[in-house]
Structure formats: structure tokens, C-alpha cells
Amino acid sequence: MENTENKKLTVVLGASPNPERYSNMAVNRLQAKGHPVVAIGKREATIGNTPIIATHPPLEKVDTVTMYLNPIAQKEYYDYILQLQPKRIIFNPGAENPELEEIAREHNIQPVEACTLVLLSTNQF
Numbered sequence: 074m075e076n077t078e079n080k081k082l083t084v085v086l087g088a089s090p091n092p093e094r095y096s097n098m099a100v101n102r103l104q105a106k107g108h109p110v111v112a113i114g115k116r117e118a119t120i121g122n123t124p125i126i127a128t129h130p131p132l133e134k135v136d137t138v139t140m141y142l143n144p145i146a147q148k149e150y151y152d153y154i155l156q157l158q159p160k161r162i163i164f165n166p167g168a169e170n171p172e173l174e175e176i177a178r179e180h181n182i183q184p185v186e187a188c189t190l191v192l193l194s195t196n197q198f
Contacts, residue, residue: 080107080108080109081108081136081137081198082108082109082110082111082132082134082135082136082137083103083108083109083110083111083135083136083137083138083139084110084111084113084132084135084137084138084139084157084159085099085100085103085110085111085112085113085139085141086113086138086139086140086141086142086147086150086154087113087114087140087141087142087146087168088100088112088113088114088120088125088141089114089118089120089125089141090114090118090119090120090125094141095141095165095188095189095190096112096114096141097120098190099139099141099165099189099190099193100112100120100121100123101120101121102189102190102193102194103189103193103198104121104123106193106198108198110123111126111130111132112124112125112126113125113126113127113128113129114126114127115127129150129153131156132157135157135158135159135160136159136160136161137159137160137161137162137163137198138154138157138159138161138162138163139162139163139165139189140162140163140164140165140168140170141165141168142168143167143168144168144169144170144172144173147168147170147173151173151176154173154177154182155176155180155182158180158182159182160182160183161182161183161184161185162174162177162182162183162184162185163185163187163189163192164184164185164186164187165187165188165189166188169186174186
């Protein structure tokens with residue numbers, strides 16, 4: 074039986090149904106590694122069996138928010154991210170945001186500038 078202790082509930086912000094987008098690949102790879110995923114995007118769609126939701130659902134025990142939005146598009150999610158109280162926010166390439174990184178630090182959330190796909194492929198997730 075697989076150990077579920079190290080599985081990390083991950084919110085993918087900026088999820089896209091387009092299989093060529095990195096957010097789409099991240100949802101698939103996170104699931105392949107057994108991590109539960111909540112995909113949030115601009116419009117409702119699916120990635121495989123995972124629904125992309127366009128709302129801000131209340132969630133508990135979020136380990137990671139992985140960001141696939143540019144800093145301007147991130148602003149509408151600031152309060153939501155703080156409500157989730159994740160342990161960390163991964164700012165994927167192109168999503169780096171010094172303002173949100175500082176807000177995260179002030180709320181004891183670890184900002185990480187990294188690529189989720191690389192972290193997963195090198196078992197550092």
C-alpha cells in the first residue's frame with residue numbers, strides 16, 4: 074500500500090485545459106505521483122479526470138499553491154491564498170511576484186521560486 078503521509082494537497086492556480094500548458098502538465102504529473110490536486114482556472118473545463126473550477130472553494134490542509142499566473146492576474150487571489158494557509162507557494166517561471174512573496178513570508182508561508190515540473194521530476198516536491 075502506498076504511503077499517503079507524504080502526499081501534498083496542491084492547488085494549481087492558473088490551470089489550463091490546453092495540454093501544451095505547463096499548468097496542465099503539472100496537474101497530470103502531481104496526480105501521477107499521487108498528490109491530491111485542486112485545479113483553479115479562468116473557466117470550467119477538465120484536465121483528464123480533474124475538473125478545473127473557476128471559483129475559490131474553501132479547502133483545508135493545503136500544503137502547496139503552485140502559481141501559473143502572471144503577477145497582475147495573481148492579485149485577485151491574494152486573500153484566497155491567505156485563507157488557504159498553505160505551507161508554501163511555488164512561483165513557477167514567469168509567475169515570480171516579489172509583492173506576494175513578501176506577503177507570504179509575513180503569514181509564515183514559504184515562497185519558492187521554482188518549477189513544479191522540475192521539483193516533481195527530481196523528487197524534491
